[in-house]
Amino acid sequence: MQSKIVILGEYGSELPSGKYNNMTNSGEAMDSIQYLSQFDLLQALDRNDLIEMDELTSITIVPKQTFIQRPETFSERLFFVKKGKVRLYKLSAEGKQFTSDILGEGNVFGELGTISFGTRAHYIETMEESHICFIDNIRFEEFISYRPRFLMSLLRILSSRIKSMSQLTQNLAVGSLHDKLIFVLLKLFDEHGIKSDDNYALIDIPLSHQEIASLIGASREAVTVALQELVKEGVIHTGFKTIHINREKILARCIK
Numbered sequence: 001m002q003s004k005i006v007i008l009g010e011y012g013s014e015l016p017s018g019k020y021n022n023m024t025n026s027g028e029a030m031d032s033i034q035y036l037s038q039f040d041l042l043q044a045l046d047r048n049d050l051i052e053m054d055e056l057t058s059i060t061i062v063p064k065q066t067f068i069q070r071p072e073t074f075s076e077r078l079f080f081v082k083k084g085k086v087r088l089y090k091l092s093a094e095g096k097q098f099t100s101d102i103l104g105e106g107n108v109f110g111e112l113g114t115i116s117f118g119t120r121a122h123y124i125e126t127m128e129e130s131h132i133c134f135i136d137n138i139r140f141e142e143f144i145s146y147r148p149r150f151l152m153s154l155l156r157i158l159s160s161r162i163k164s165m166s167q168l169t170q171n172l173a174v175g176s177l178h179d180k181l182i183f184v185l186l187k188l189f190d191e192h193g194i195k196s197d198d199n200y201a202l203i204d205i206p207l208s209h210q211e212i213a214s215l216i217g218a219s220r221e222a223v224t225v226a227l228q229e230l231v232k233e234g235v236i237h238t239g240f241k242t243i244h245i246n247r248e249k250i251l252a253r254c255i256k
Contacts, residue, residue, distance in 0.1 A: 049147065056140055059133045062126050069124040077134050078110040084130025085192075085205060088122045089214065097214040101164075102127070102205060104192055108157060112137060117158060127205065180216040181226050182250055185236070189245055200237055200244035208241055 059082060062068060068079070068086065081103055088109065089099040100122060103109060109117045109124065112135075126132075144151050164187075175183065185203070194202045213223040227243075230236045235253060237244040 049150070052143065056135050056143060057133050059131055062130050062132050064126055064128050064130075066126050067123060068126065068132060069119070069122065071121050071123070074111075074120050076110075076112050077137055078108060078112045078115065078140070079135075080133040081105055081107045081109075082131040082133050084132075085127040086130060086132075087125050087127050088119060089125070090122055098217055099211070099214045102188070102192070104204075108154075110134075113141060115154060115158065118162075177216070177218055177222055177226050178229070180218070181212070181223065181230070182235075182253065184212070184215045185243065185245055186247070186250060189247060193245075196244075199246050199248065201247065203243045203245065206241035207243060 057080075062084075067073075083105055085102060085104045086109070087099055088101045088103065089097050091097060109119050111117065111120055144154070188203045188205060188207075189201060192204045194204045196202065209224050209227065210220045212227075213220045216223070218226075227236070227238060231238055233249070233253070235246055235249045
């Protein structure tokens with residue numbers, strides 16, 4: 001299935017019909033402010049700041065398998081994922097995809113002035129229907145200039161993202177195929193895992209073997225064999241585009 005493209009217009013001028021940033025109902029406005037307060041990044045703001053932040057943002061409903069950005073359509077702005085999941089990836093000269101990250105609810109991405117999450121050269125595509133919140137560029141720069149606590153929160157999240165990407169690059173560069181696979185599965189579990197009553201927990205992202213291969217820079221065939229070996233060891237359970245992992249067994253395997 002070919003992905004579509006949504007071009008998010010400057011200051012929301014070209015948004016598709018899913019836009020719902022102009023809320024006239026006070027209850028809806030209250031829900032919007034409550035939603036913003038749940039972002040880790042925005043917890044440094046008081047209620048008045050959240051109200052002002054709400055005025056700076058617009059939310060767009062983006063269908064599944066739709067590009068939010070391609071490298072040639074990049075424009076400076078910051079995005080929040082209110083609902084859904086997006087995939088960030090690059091293409092090699094041969095057209096092979098390499099997935100840099102999968103971001104879920106509460107995550108921020110994009111670039112704005114000196115604030116950069118390193119997404120300029122990426123394809124950014126929704127993995128499911130997603131609610132994407134983006135910020136008025138000019139007013140946001142003025143907003144952060146008077147709120148040092150918020151800026152520190154932004155820098156903390158940016159630092160954490162850079163550290164995570166550095167660890168991913170290091171592990172994918174020097175590890176064996178199994179090491180790469182286990183590292184990525186643990187990363188996905190930490191970010192998108194749903195615990196259950198038994199010892200196995202679901203990675204709440206539908207992943208094909210090809211999509212896993214693009215996360216670790218391997219062939220689909222090699223990933224299929226490696227996953228089957230982990231299943232035999234009882235480290236993971238797999239189904240149609242689903243993976244349940246036993247974190248304790250994975251960590252014990254890493255220690256060996």
